[in-house]
Amino acid sequence: MRRLGSALLGLLLAFTLPAATLPREFEVTPTPLAEPPAFITQVVVSNALCAAVREASSLLVVGQRSTNDQHLAVFRLGANGLPAGEPTRLALPKPAVLAKHANYPLGLLFHPRLPVLYVWQDISAPPQDQQEKHAAFTNWLEFEHLLIYAVKPTGLELVETAAHGVGFHCGLTGGTVGLDAAGKMLFLPNSIGATYDEAGIAYYALDEQGLPVDSDEADAGKSRVKAGKEKPLASRFARTVVALQRKRTHRYYPSGAGWFAGSDAMVMGGYSGCMSADFQRGGLRQSWFTTLEFAGHCVLAGHPNQPAIYLAMQNTPRLFQLAHADGYVSLLPQVASAKGVQLQGAPVVLTQQARVAVGAAKSVCLFGLEADGRLDGKVEQVTLPSASVRAMAYAEKRGRLYVAVDKGN
Amino acid sequence: MNVSHSTHRPQTLISNRLQPGGTGRCELVSRFNGFGGASRKPLKRLSAFTALNTWLKPGANERGNRCLRRLAIWLLGPLLAFLATTASARTITLKPEAVDAFATLSESHPRSGWAAQQIDPTLFVSNPPIGGANTSYLVRYSFDQIPKGNRITHAEWVVPVGFAATSTVTVWRVLAEWGIGVCHQFRMVHPKRLEWSVPGARGRSVDRATKPTGSGKFEPGMVHVTVNVTQDVELWHGGAAPNRGWLLAFDGPCILISPTHAGRQQWQLRVTYEPE
Numbered sequence: 001m002r003r004l005g006s007a008l009l010g011l012l013l014a015f016t017l018p019a020a021t022l023p024r025e026f027e028v029t030p031t032p033l034a035e036p037p038a039f040i041t042q043v044v045v046s047n048a049l050c051a052a053v054r055e056a057s058s059l060l061v062v063g064q065r066s067t068n069d070q071h072l073a074v075f076r077l078g079a080n081g082l083p084a085g086e087p088t089r090l091a092l093p094k095p096a097v098l099a100k101h102a103n104y105p106l107g108l109l110f111h112p113r114l115p116v117l118y119v120w121q122d123i124s125a126p127p128q129d130q131q132e133k134h135a136a137f138t139n140w141l142e143f144e145h146l147l148i149y150a151v152k153p154t155g156l157e158l159v160e161t162a163a164h165g166v167g168f169h170c171g172l173t174g175g176t177v178g179l180d181a182a183g184k185m186l187f188l189p190n191s192i193g194a195t196y197d198e199a200g201i202a203y204y205a206l207d208e209q210g211l212p213v214d215s216d217e218a219d220a221g222k223s224r225v226k227a228g229k230e231k232p233l234a235s236r237f238a239r240t241v242v243a244l245q246r247k248r249t250h251r252y253y254p255s256g257a258g259w260f261a262g263s264d265a266m267v268m269g270g271y272s273g274c275m276s277a278d279f280q281r282g283g284l285r286q287s288w289f290t291t292l293e294f295a296g297h298c299v300l301a302g303h304p305n306q307p308a309i310y311l312a313m314q315n316t317p318r319l320f321q322l323a324h325a326d327g328y329v330s331l332l333p334q335v336a337s338a339k340g341v342q343l344q345g346a347p348v349v350l351t352q353q354a355r356v357a358v359g360a361a362k363s364v365c366l367f368g369l370e371a372d373g374r375l376d377g378k379v380e381q382v383t384l385p386s387a388s389v390r391a392m393a394y395a396e397k398r399g400r401l402y403v404a405v406d407k408g409n
Numbered sequence: 410m411n412v413s414h415s416t417h418r419p420q421t422l423i424s425n426r427l428q429p430g431g432t433g434r435c436e437l438v439s440r441f442n443g444f445g446g447a448s449r450k451p452l453k454r455l456s457a458f459t460a461l462n463t464w465l466k467p468g469a470n471e472r473g474n475r476c477l478r479r480l481a482i483w484l485l486g487p488l489l490a491f492l493a494t495t496a497s498a499r500t501i502t503l504k505p506e507a508v509d510a511f512a513t514l515s516e517s518h519p520r521s522g523w524a525a526q527q528i529d530p531t532l533f534v535s536n537p538p539i540g541g542a543n544t545s546y547l548v549r550y551s552f553d554q555i556p557k558g559n560r561i562t563h564a565e566w567v568v569p570v571g572f573a574a575t576s577t578v579t580v581w582r583v584l585a586e587w588g589i590g591v592c593h594q595f596r597m598v599h600p601k602r603l604e605w606s607v608p609g610a611r612g613r614s615v616d617r618a619t620k621p622t623g624s625g626k627f628e629p630g631m632v633h634v635t636v637n638v639t640q641d642v643e644l645w646h647g648g649a650a651p652n653r654g655w656l657l658a659f660d661g662p663c664i665l666i667s668p669t670h671a672g673r674q675q676w677q678l679r680v681t682y683e684p685e
Contacts, residue, residue: 021553024509250532264520273535276521280531287524287533292669307589307599325590325598330522332511332669 022377025335027317030365030381039353040364040382040401043083045073048391048404050176050346052108053077055395057115057151062087062391062404063105071105072119074156081398088155092121095142101125103143106189107176107256113183115151116210120177120189120256125170128253129196132166140170144239146177146188148211162212162240167191167202169253174297174314176346178259180266186212187266187277189256193248199255201268201277202246203284212240247284249275258346260302260309262327267309269300274311276328289329291320301347301356304396308373310347312358317341319358319367321375334375338365341381345390352399355380359389364403498562498683501554505673509551510654512591514609516543519593536670537571540578540659545609547587548668549654550678552646559682564642567633568657569675571664574627578634578663581617582641583610583653610656617656627663633675642680 036042047065058077064070069091078084094103107120123143131137144161145168168191175189184206191200204212249255249270257269265278273290291298297314302324309329311320321334345359355366356375362385368378384405391404513535515525524533525544538546555561568578585605590598596605596616606612613619622641625634638655645652657665668676 023506025506247531250528250534276524278520283531285518285531285533287518287521288535289523290534290536290670293671293673323589323599325522325595326520328520328522328590328592328598330512330589330591330598332508 022334022375024332025337026377027337027339028377028379029339030341030379033380033382036382036384037353037366039350039399040403041082042384042403042405042408043073043075043087044406044408045087045391045404046406048386050105050108051391051393051402051404052110052117053393053395053402054110054115054117054151055397059151060393060402061108061117061156062393062402063108063119064391064404065102065104066091067102071103071121072156081395081400090156092119092147093144093158093161094121094123095139097139098123098143106172106174109177109179110151111179111183111210114210117149117151117156118177118186119147119149120145120175121147122172122175122190123170128169128171131169131171131196132192137170141165143170145190160211160238160240162204163188163202163244164239167244167246169199172254174254174299175256176258178256178266178268179261181261181263183210187256187259187268188244190254191246193250197252198248199251199253199270200246200248201255201284202244204240204242204244212242212244214242217242245284247286249286251275251288254297257298258300260300260324260327262302262324265327267300267302267324267327267329269298269311271295271297273298274300274309274322274329276324278327287328289322292333292335294318299346301349303349303351303369303373305351306371306373308369310349310356310358310367312343312345312347314344315342317343319343319347319356319375321373336367336375336377336379338367338379338381341365344388345392348392348394348401350394350399350401351396353401357392357394357401357403359392359403361388362386364389364392498681500563500679500681503550503552503554503678503680505668505676507550507552507554507678508548508668508676510547510549510587511669512547512587513538514545514547514591514593514656516593516609519608520595522590522592536667538665538667539662540576540657540665541662542660543609545656545658546665547583547591547610547654547656549583549652552642552652552680555646555680555682558685559646560685561639561643561646561680561682563679563681564637564639565679566636566638566655567675567677567679568625568636569633569666569672570627570631571666572629572632574663575629576659576661576663577624577626578636579624579658579660580622580636580638581610581656581658582622582644582650583617583656584614585610585612585616586651586653622655638678642678646682 045062050063053060060075062073070089071092072090073087075083075087101124103123105121109118126136144164146163148160149156150159178187186204188202191202193200207213252271260267265276268275272295276287298311302309317337319336323330341360343358348357354369358365364382366380368376370376385407386405393402512522513525524535526534526539588597593609606615610616623636644650666672666675
């Protein structure tokens with residue numbers, strides 16, 4: 001009988017053990033971590049929305065909603081990568097006529113080679129069907145969405161503003177800027193599409209200093225700042241006057257919900273999917289990948305070393321992993337559902353830890369990665385003192401993830 | 410199974426700790442040895458059983474033994490029923506969840522592996538998939554659900570289509586390996602950039618088989634075509650050829666039901682198999 005029992009149990013186990021291969025679509029219960037891992041550095045910036053780090057300048061910038069005009073918290077980082085002292089606070093400019101309306105940063109991006117920070121901001125505004133040429137929107141036409149700061153030893157200095165007028169929508173909670181692989185084209189979100197609820201995108205050619213320039217001048221390698229006559233990125237700030245290229249997307253707002261620069265095409269997060277954009281015959285060509293049976297606002301990040309991009313569908317438990325080649329989306333996605341979690345904000349790829357971090361309410365989820373960038377089916381959850389974790393930035397050389405939280409532990 | 414008939418010398422399969430002598434456990438383990446021959450591999454597989462036998466040692470855990478006996482009796486019936494059913498032919502339907510790779514090959518956007526529906530010269534979308542003379546699709550199923558040790562006796566693939574389609578769909582077995590970055594121009598871009606012998610996987614006997622697997626004509630009112638794919642599935646499942654999926658080619662425009670979006674359950678691959 002004992003033999004029979006052991007044989008039966010063995011057979012039962014053989015038929016009931018789960019398969020070793022991970023299904024393409026899977027649900028996983030996150031494993032709670034008792035303590036935040038050592039690679040996570042928390043910085044206290046309440047109501048934070050976005051963050052960016054520039055290791056070469058030892059600078060961490062966090063953008064936040066603020067009632068007292070303190071929209072950017074600029075941290076100096078010490079040699080150990082930890083914030084050295086209290087941050088410097090900066091207010092984002094807006095027209096005086098909009099003084100009673102709250103503006104807020106949605107995206108921060110350092111140029112990978114140049115000491116330049118691009119900030120995308122938005123402001124509370126009339127309903128979306130009362131914008132563009134509507135009389136109620138007149139005061140918003142002077143609002144500048146794009147702010148360009150020079151990174152100087154003394155801190156950040158505003159040098160140019162751009163992206164205003166009827167071409168852009170206001171009052172959105174998503175959208176950021178992106179640079180192409182060469183760092184010569186700056187893509188902007190939330191431009192006006194063909195209808196009031198359709199998002200477009202826009203882009204500027206950049207000169208050698210990372211400032212917008214007319215396309216023909218960029219092609220000729222010209223810069224608006226003449227060498228020897230004026231110092232680069234002079235201490236004046238001006239509105240850009242160069243031409244902006246715009247393109248409708250046929251999708252709802254927000255557009256530009258995360259960008260990844262492939263060698264041949266840009267990939268952009270958007271409504272219910274992502275878009276690959278390349279230039280053909282002088283124009284921007286869009287190819288949309290739609291997220292299977294699910295609909296919603298998707299925010300995107302790309303793996304810097306592997307052919308993988310990650311789409312976090314906002315306020316859902318779903319993270320999509322898609323393969324890409326040179327920026328063109330490929331094959332079927334992996335779809336992970338983290339049980340009991342509502343994902344928020346942009347994914348951040350942690351190359352040294354082989355994980356993707358995505359914010360959520362009072363926590364960060366860490367999705368495990370295979371060596372090729374695919375999801376490995378494991379998810380860890382770190383509880384943090386913040387109502388909503390959205391602002392994260394990763395210092396790749398130091399292997400450190402900065403997370404903005406509402407209060408200290 | 411009597412191990413004395415084996416030409417191999419039986420290996421010692423029980424550790425010293427589990428050789429009390431006279432318990433009969435050696436006999437049990439030797440029978441398991443017969444399943445695995447004389448290789449070392451079965452030894453690892455047996456570790457769970459030997460550990461279980463230790464736990465079942467008389468007097469060591471009488472209450473546990475009683476429970477186990479009851480469990481064994483209770484499980485015996487369903488197990489025998491299960492084994493009886495596996496001895497006969499079975500048909501399973503592979504749904505789109507079993508599709509493990511999918512791609513679009515579009516001559517009008519030779520680098521896109523997803524978006525083939527052209528809205529205007531600068532906009533392509535992925536859903537619904539539209540087939541045409543210059544747009545075809547690659548679809549690969551995983552056959553993990555079919556147990557090993559079975560042979561395929563019949564397989565048919567149901568390809569659903571939108572209304573008013575009148576084109577002919579031709580199913581080809583794909584020969585060339587494809588992967589990340591597959592598109593009209595390339596069969597893969599990562600980890601290596603490789604082109605099709607003829608763009609769009611059109612190279613006969615190189616990119617795709619010499620002869621098509623089958624074909625069907627969509628006609629008004631017909632919501633799907635069914636193609637006999639027995640030979641291909643048999644080749645793949647039996648290991649005679651690597652599974653590189655099918656190419657769906659069209660002679661005219663037609664809107665397919667997407668195998669990856671709403672309505673995808675209409676895609677079905679019915680496979681009948683029986684023990685070899």
